[in-house]
Amino acid sequence: MQRRVHPTPEELGLASCHVCGLISKRLESDVGLLCPRCLSRLHRRKPYSIESCWALTIAALILYIPANLLPIMETGSLLSYRRDTIMSGIVHLWHTGAWGIAAIVFIASIVVPLFKLLALALLLVSVQRQSTWWPMQRMRLYRLVELVGRWSMLDIYVVTFLAALVQISSLATVRVGNGAIAFGAVVVLTMFAAMKFDPRLIWDPLRNENLP
């Protein structure tokens, strides 16, 4: 496979603004540059990208455990009282015949967050190792992570809607469990982690390799 290597702005003595996209000439100093148009900070790569991304990913990974173990929703009705974790809710849906919904919830709430965490970890490790392995595919993976991130909030939306709507005192109540908070935190943290990741880091090793 032929790897195309493109010049970076700094090689051309330029810097691009992350916010407004304006290209400006660099000064001698490499730090402390501001965009002449929007006064955002200019930097070669997002500062502390890998560290921040790691920190947020690890935090999300930690919270992923209580998110799955704690009840996400407590439904109480005249007849019964249930505390559902994500998984038990899926099992319940599956047993009651709502296979489609069960599958959607399973994908949105279990698979997607896990996929995101693993994908982020993979990207981070590969970047840290200066890997030149399949940069294009990793780039696509990153785009997918960004794209799919918000869909995990589906669960949270459902639970919060139900909790707000179903409050018929003793007849039926829905309460948000602690698991929902942890789960929401996982989703938000992974979204931030994906934001913090600088995809250009994927291409840097290629360049270093080709420029001896």
Next chain:
Amino acid sequence: MTEKPAPAVPQAFLERRRYRSSQLIWLVPIIAAVIGLSLAVKSYYEQGPTITITFKSGEGIEAGKTKLKFKDVQVGVVQAVSIAKNNSHVVVTAKLDKEAKKLLVADTRFWVVSPRISGSNISGLSTLMGGSYIGLDVGVSKEACHEFVGLERPPAVRTDEPGRQFILRAPDLGSLSIGSPVYFRRLQVGEVIAYELNKDGRGVTFIIFIRAPYDGYVKEKTLFWQASGIELSLDADGVKVNTQSMVSVLLGGIAFLPQEDGPDIALAAANQAFTLFYSMEDALKHTDTVVETYQLLFRESVRGLSVGAPVDLRGVTIGEVSEIGLALDSARKEIMMPVEIRFYPERLQTNYRGKSGKKAALDHQKLLSGLVAKGLRAQLKTGNLLTGQLYVGLDFFPNAARATIDWQANPPQLPTEAGDLGRLQSSLIQIAQKLERMPLAELAADARKTMQNLDTTLVNADRLLHGLEESMLPEARQLVSETRNTMEELRLTLTAVHQTLAADAPLQHDLREALREMGRAAQSLRSLGEYLERHPESLFQGKKEDEK
């Protein structure tokens, strides 16, 4: 095509302030770790004990759903239901809350609460909707325990309920069951919590619980009896229906009454044993402390006499029949009916009480011998002519043959006298014999002769009547036809009257019209009067046109 000059790339600015350290981002995973760890530690410390309870069946118990409740507060959840290794019972594994640890002592009891309808009460209705749960009752033991045997039905009495238990012994179960109420003056004060057939198979032992403060009414000498159902007794007094309350009619129950009441009477100790009598009457009978047994020998039929029939002395019951037998007197070739009676001499003599021991018994024997010498005899009497119930009556027969009591015999025999019925029988036989001696054949011949005379008389009478008929007939016929004419005329008159009086008759109509006219006239007169009252001057001046 003109080449545009390349636009100048602007110069970046230089920032004066320095970057702040971005290491703060690591606070996020640290906080997450702290939260996660605290949750883990909390859940570890909040983890309560796990216990196993064995039940005969797992009816209504569902893993993960069925709750354990103490005083209707959830203290745990069933985690698993499995069959024991030898397939004899069900093992329920339950996880309890941490606070429930102190509830788990050796004698803590568990049972499944499900809807239960047991006559006097309906319990566990809430479980119809919410599913059954496992109830528990904390024991008093200090010993911790994690394996329990579940009860098959809810315990009647909670451990922490104040009150005392007593033991009752009865010949049979009657209509009692666990949970049957115990009444004191028709107030429910406790219930039967257990019963058991005695080991020897003779009788049943009950354990009853009487709630505080009512347990204070159970004195040392207390009579307990079955206030069961409807007590229908048919005896010499006729049909008797006795009930305690509607609930006990359906359910059965136990009633009690202290035999002697007063502040100085000692309370019964907990778990003291009492006898449970069949009925209140039965119980009250046994208040007599002195019971003597006598035998009565009857020659007549004892049909209608039952065990328990009263022994009556001039209307006062002083004993009861305890046994009825049949004996063959081989010496005299006679069949005798030995009837054993229980005699309560205390009822005979008020000052009998107080004396005790052999002397009293001897006094009593002397007294009774004296009474027999004066003619005291036992006799079968008909208590109820309808049912034919018999009772034993004691009475004095001064003309009776002399008799004595043999005090050496066991039981001693009281002399008897043939009953009313027996005597009636003998007099009937006498009447029959007299009838037999009557000259029936001559009587019949006389009767026949009389009949013949009567016959001829009748023929004469017939002839006389015939003659009468012939002479009277034409006159009678004329009378009848005249009467008929009169009746016809009467009918015509009545029709005319009817027509006159009918609602649509012309007379009626005219009359009604006339009356209506008169009504109108009166009305005009009234208005005239009113007008004149208001305008008396119009009498002279005439009616004004504009005032109309």
